[in-house]
Amino acid sequence: MTVTLDRPHTTTAAATPHTTDTPHTTTDTTADRPELPAVTGTELRVPLVTGEWTRYVNLDYAASAPALREVAEHVEQVLPYYASVHRGAGYASQVCTGLLERARETVGAFVGARADDVVIFTRNTTDALNLLASSVPGSVLCLDIEHHANLLPWRGGPHRALRAADTVERTLEDLAVALAATPTALLAITGASNVTGEVLPVERVVAIAHAAGARVALDAAQLAPHRRVDLAATGVDYLALSGHKLYAPYGAGVLVGRRDWLDAAPPHLAGGGAVRAVTETGTEWAAAPHRHEGGTPNVLGAAALAQACRALAPVLAGAAAAHERALLGRLEAGLASVPGVEVLRIWPDSPDRIAVLSFVVTDRPAGYVAAYLSAEHGIGLRDGKFCAHPLLERLCPGGDALRASIGLGTTAEDVDRLVAALRTLVTTGASWTYAPVDGRWAPTPDPRELDPLGVGLPGGPGAGCGTTAA
Ligand code: PLP
Numbered sequence: 001m002t003v004t005l006d007r008p009h010t011t012t013a014a015a016t017p018h019t020t021d022t023p024h025t026t027t028d029t030t031a032d033r034p035e036l037p038a039v040t041g042t043e044l045r046v047p048l049v050t051g052e053w054t055r056y057v058n059l060d061y062a063a064s065a066p067a068l069r070e071v072a073e074h075v076e077q078v079l080p081y082y083a084s085v086h087r088g089a090g091y092a093s094q095v096c097t098g099l100l101e102r103a104r105e106t107v108g109a110f111v112g113a114r115a116d117d118v119v120i121f122t123r124n125t126t127d128a129l130n131l132l133a134s135s136v137p138g139s140v141l142c143l144d145i146e147h148h149a150n151l152l153p154w155r156g157g158p159h160r161a162l163r164a165a166d167t168v169e170r171t172l173e174d175l176a177v178a179l180a181a182t183p184t185a186l187l188a189i190t191g192a193s194n195v196t197g198e199v200l201p202v203e204r205v206v207a208i209a210h211a212a213g214a215r216v217a218l219d220a221a222q223l224a225p226h227r228r229v230d231l232a233a234t235g236v237d238y239l240a241l242s243g244h245k246l247y248a249p250y251g252a253g254v255l256v257g258r259r260d261w262l263d264a265a266p267p268h269l270a271g272g273g274a275v276r277a278v279t280e281t282g283t284e285w286a287a288a289p290h291r292h293e294g295g296t297p298n299v300l301g302a303a304a305l306a307q308a309c310r311a312l313a314p315v316l317a318g319a320a321a322a323h324e325r326a327l328l329g330r331l332e333a334g335l336a337s338v339p340g341v342e343v344l345r346i347w348p349d350s351p352d353r354i355a356v357l358s359f360v361v362t363d364r365p366a367g368y369v370a371a372y373l374s375a376e377h378g379i380g381l382r383d384g385k386f387c388a389h390p391l392l393e394r395l396c397p398g399g400d401a402l403r404a405s406i407g408l409g410t411t412a413e414d415v416d417r418l419v420a421a422l423r424t425l426v427t428t429g430a431s432w433t434y435a436p437v438d439g440r441w442a443p444t445p446d447p448r449e450l451d452p453l454g455v456g457l458p459g460g461p462g463a464g465c466g467t468t469a470a
């Protein structure tokens with residue numbers, strides 16, 4: 001669908017009040033929630049196409065969450081000591097080696113790792129699941145609703161993607177039947193859907209898989225920032241997560257889990273650090289985790305991730321969950337009141353939902369709505385297929401959706417601004433015109449300064465995840 005919407009350019013402010021035209025004043029919206037760790041960026045002010053400035057509303061935590069303030073401070077504290085790890089006798093090298101190995105323990109404890117589990121630092125969840133894929137000694141079963149990170153790595157070996165049924169109960173029954181029918185080494189399953197926020201009952205999934213002799217890998221990229229995950233208590237065998245979704249955007253993720261497969265697997269990255277000894281022709285590989293961490297480790301990323309775990313552990317199950325549930329309820333009620341907005345669901349009987357939801361707006365391409373929300377209201381959320389193409393094809397055939405996701409820095413005002421902006425769109429329309437530019441919807445013209453850091457604008461469109469302005 002190609003739409004050039006809506007009205008000619010006017011400089012009329014959109015329905016939501018934008019308070020000032022001053023670019024860099026601050027509003028600390030976390031000050032009223034002292035029980036929650038503060039996040040960076042809540043004071044960011046952004047330009048609108050109308051020429052005004054407004055406080056940025058970040059409803060895109062599920063893509064990448066802002067750093068916790070204490071994570072950013074910890075990294076600042078570590079930087080003077082930054083040095084190579086595992087290789088130097090120098091004082092700073094020794095400090096950094098201790099930091100990395102301590103981070104391993106902290107992250108392991110955060111996810112309830114068993115004493116003999118391995119914690120391997122990776123770049124992110126995608127990297128972690130690719131590593132696991134090279135370790136599985138047999139066939140893998142997953143659901144077809146997964147993020148591509150938990151779908152595509154398995155395609156390199158024997159695997160099946162089971163169609164998720166329309167209720168959790170039937171999906172569990174189908175999983176049991178599929179596991180009984182074909183010997184399966186690993187059931188790889190999402191902890192929380194990155195599209196609908198819906199969760200599966202992890203203990204029941206584990207019981208079903210273990211009864212059939214299969215291990216369970218949990219893609220916890222979305223679940224871990226919202227709910228406590230405990231490997232030992234749930235029996236989950238492997239877990240993958242990304243630091244950048246867990247308020248530690250410094251380039252580290254982890255794979256945590258049972259040692260035997262990981263010790264037997266080919267090294268994930270062959271090179272220095274992954275070996276015990278090398279001769280001209282032979283290599284004696286180290287055991288996991290070092291076996292899979294060839295090259296210089298990302299010690300800052302690991303330290304940041306560990307600091308995020310320390311900050312989140314005390315609040316995840318209590319204050320953070322309560323905060324997100326309240327805002328999710330507010331968002332759902334708000335969206336239900338806007339004509340033409342439909343929220344997407346896979347499983348109406350999901351036992352829990354994290355504060356992530358996707359929706360469509362009748363007759364408006366998702367990319368167009370996202371461009372409007374950004375350009376006229378300073379609201380950032382995600383549009384497209386969310387790297388879950390098979391699921392999106394089921395939920396909105398041929399189309400894209402919008403996704404709003406809530407985190408520690410989100411406020412009721414943020415949610416209300418989204419709902420008000422959507423209501424303005426469907427009742428009176430946009431104040432600006434929009435058209436596809438380089439495959440994405442954009443305001444035309446776009447008078448905003450898009451290079452506030454002065455690094456230059458990209459020469460072409462970046463890689464996306466199947467978003468097309470059509
Ligand atoms: N799994 C889920 C459920 C996700 O939402 C994502 C990212 O959005 C990933 C895996 C991949 O995470 P990363 O891009 O950090 O590897």
